[in-house]
Amino acid sequence: MITLAHGAGGRLTRRLVEERFLPRLGNAALDAMGDSAIVGDLAITTDSYVVAPRFFPGGDIGRLAVCGTVNDLVVAGAEPIALTAGFVLEEGLALDELERVVESMAAAAGEAGVKIVAGDTKVVQRGACDGLFVNTSGVGRVSRGFAPAPDGARAGDAVLLSGTIADHGMAVLACREGLPLEGDLASDVAPLGGLVRALREAGVDVHAMRDPTRGGLAGALIELAQAAGVRAVVEERAIPLRGSVRAACELTGIDPLHVANEGKLVAIVPGDQAETALEALRADPLGEDAAIVGRIEEGDPGLELLTALGGRRGVQMPLGEILPRIC
Amino acid sequence: MITLAHGAGGRLTRRLVEERFLPRLGNAALDAMGDSAIVGDLAITTDSYVVAPRFFPGGDIGRLAVCGTVNDLVVAGAEPIALTAGFVLEEGLALDELERVVESMAAAAGEAGVKIVAGDTKVVQRGACDGLFVNTSGVGRVSRGFAPAPDGARAGDAVLLSGTIADHGMAVLACREGLPLEGDLASDVAPLGGLVRALREAGVDVHAMRDPTRGGLAGALIELAQAAGVRAVVEERAIPLRGSVRAACELTGIDPLHVANEGKLVAIVPGDQAETALEALRADPLGEDAAIVGRIEEGDPGLELLTALGGRRGVQMPLGEILPRIC
Numbered sequence: 113m114i115t116l117a118h119g120a121g122g123r124l125t126r127r128l129v130e131e132r133f134l135p136r137l138g139n140a141a142l143d144a145m146g147d148s149a150i151v152g153d154l155a156i157t158t159d160s161y162v163v164a165p166r167f168f169p170g171g172d173i174g175r176l177a178v179c180g181t182v183n184d185l186v187v188a189g190a191e192p193i194a195l196t197a198g199f200v201l202e203e204g205l206a207l208d209e210l211e212r213v214v215e216s217m218a219a220a221a222g223e224a225g226v227k228i229v230a231g232d233t234k235v236v237q238r239g240a241c242d243g244l245f246v247n248t249s250g251v252g253r254v255s256r257g258f259a260p261a262p263d264g265a266r267a268g269d270a271v272l273l274s275g276t277i278a279d280h281g282m283a284v285l286a287c288r289e290g291l292p293l294e295g296d297l298a299s300d301v302a303p304l305g306g307l308v309r310a311l312r313e314a315g316v317d318v319h320a321m322r323d324p325t326r327g328g329l330a331g332a333l334i335e336l337a338q339a340a341g342v343r344a345v346v347e348e349r350a351i352p353l354r355g356s357v358r359a360a361c362e363l364t365g366i367d368p369l370h371v372a373n374e375g376k377l378v379a380i381v382p383g384d385q386a387e388t389a390l391e392a393l394r395a396d397p398l399g400e401d402a403a404i405v406g407r408i409e410e411g412d413p414g415l416e417l418l419t420a421l422g423g424r425r426g427v428q429m430p431l432g433e434i435l436p437r438i439c
Numbered sequence: 440m441i442t443l444a445h446g447a448g449g450r451l452t453r454r455l456v457e458e459r460f461l462p463r464l465g466n467a468a469l470d471a472m473g474d475s476a477i478v479g480d481l482a483i484t485t486d487s488y489v490v491a492p493r494f495f496p497g498g499d500i501g502r503l504a505v506c507g508t509v510n511d512l513v514v515a516g517a518e519p520i521a522l523t524a525g526f527v528l529e530e531g532l533a534l535d536e537l538e539r540v541v542e543s544m545a546a547a548a549g550e551a552g553v554k555i556v557a558g559d560t561k562v563v564q565r566g567a568c569d570g571l572f573v574n575t576s577g578v579g580r581v582s583r584g585f586a587p588a589p590d591g592a593r594a595g596d597a598v599l600l601s602g603t604i605a606d607h608g609m610a611v612l613a614c615r616e617g618l619p620l621e622g623d624l625a626s627d628v629a630p631l632g633g634l635v636r637a638l639r640e641a642g643v644d645v646h647a648m649r650d651p652t653r654g655g656l657a658g659a660l661i662e663l664a665q666a667a668g669v670r671a672v673v674e675e676r677a678i679p680l681r682g683s684v685r686a687a688c689e690l691t692g693i694d695p696l697h698v699a700n701e702g703k704l705v706a707i708v709p710g711d712q713a714e715t716a717l718e719a720l721r722a723d724p725l726g727e728d729a730a731i732v733g734r735i736e737e738g739d740p741g742l743e744l745l746t747a748l749g750g751r752r753g754v755q756m757p758l759g760e761i762l763p764r765i766c
Contacts, residue, residue: 114532119562136545141556149556151521158523159559194478196485198574205441211459218463229468229476232486235446242567247525249576
């Protein structure tokens, strides 16, 4: 049976894909399991969005759907060409609400400099879907001479992060559960094209990039490390984290390393280009909290954390669900 | 409020798109409202599938999702490059059932000669979606020298149909409602690339093409006629219709002209190439019942039917729902 854990982006999601999908559908582009599939000079990606609630501090399902898919293209080193939008609507949804979502998609697409060129709308009867789901798919063109790869990380590389972690997941959770949290808890959902362009224009030879969404920073680094057969070593103290997010994580017992981000970039770059890359990221408003958070070493493929207390611990991908329906 | 009628592919769907989506998202590629958007030399399309039941005589949601999206590409004159698949699964769905759907997608993709290169899986809690929805998006390359256009129909053209109508919609309805119908009622769901290739290789200068899905043959012809500012005149007796489908339509009072097809092609070709086109279609197993069903004339944009009894009547797009969730 399918459980919520199968959709959480953890080990069960991966097992579902590896055991049930790949053996039947497998092909080189799909098997690479990058954020986008690379087919010739095209990058192609798809994501369905089922976030609950649909409107949350810092964003909504429409903004999320546009930024999420744009980000899957840009972290593959592609220039977005076009997006599609497929809606499944529940009978009884307020037209005003649909309009707000579409407005938000239009605004986010404008921000990202991409157009939504094709759409589809299905309606199901009351009770057959939870209000509104949207799928966005995206097509981009891969640029010559700038080709980060899912398995591109090499020993000696530095690990850069473009800003604070866990903002998106904790903002959605707090909003959904009515957690009594003060302050600036808000999703970071944003298009990452500017940050990627900054790295590129600074001449950084980015070996690998990810946007750490479902599965969080830990999930992204574990996947990058395993794909390349290397060890990512990250210093806990170096990871930017807002006070309000830290408080929400402590209250709920959730490890921010596993919480989804929707406007952050992880870049693996040659060690001697780390400072250049950091400077490039920080020059962009979305990257002002960017930091060098770790390095790539030889060793057992996976992620190791140097804790604030001076210890070292291996970090596993959670088996399944931490936060359901945060994207 | 959203009603089921907004998703039926009739006038309300069109109004929703024209009034709520286009003003916000509008751009040349989207505004053309073809089966695929044309962006440079790429054709791009998306469709979400919510058919109930998921397995029906002649097909299932997986085969439908692959064929539907492939067909949107090929009727735009494009060669499919790749598909994506985005799943929304309900907690509690049997893994076996998911596997059957994925198997079916793999088989249909093989038949259509296209690969599924990117995927996404979301899971929502019990009750938040009706089992399984799937979005497929597709990217194709538009060929030079073969460019049917949504507004390509011209007075003097012939209207060709590749086979019997209403098979898909009536098969799903009969299966869902348990109608006591005998015989060969089965969906026609199939990839149309071979039929399109046949027309192309026969050197037919196809002016416009559609796969008459939601909205049926009437919907497709009304949209083609309105886009080109011409009148489509169709002879009722010339339209191929299976006996079992006719019986099901009579029993339910549904006009087969408005019922969805998932493996049929409507082609508008120059009058003097109609016989060549017919021969090309009939040479393909999917086109053995192909027929010349009408012609394009000057006149009020729309569709006119020459009835079996010798009368003429204008055909309107239905306002809304005839058959919910047939795709």
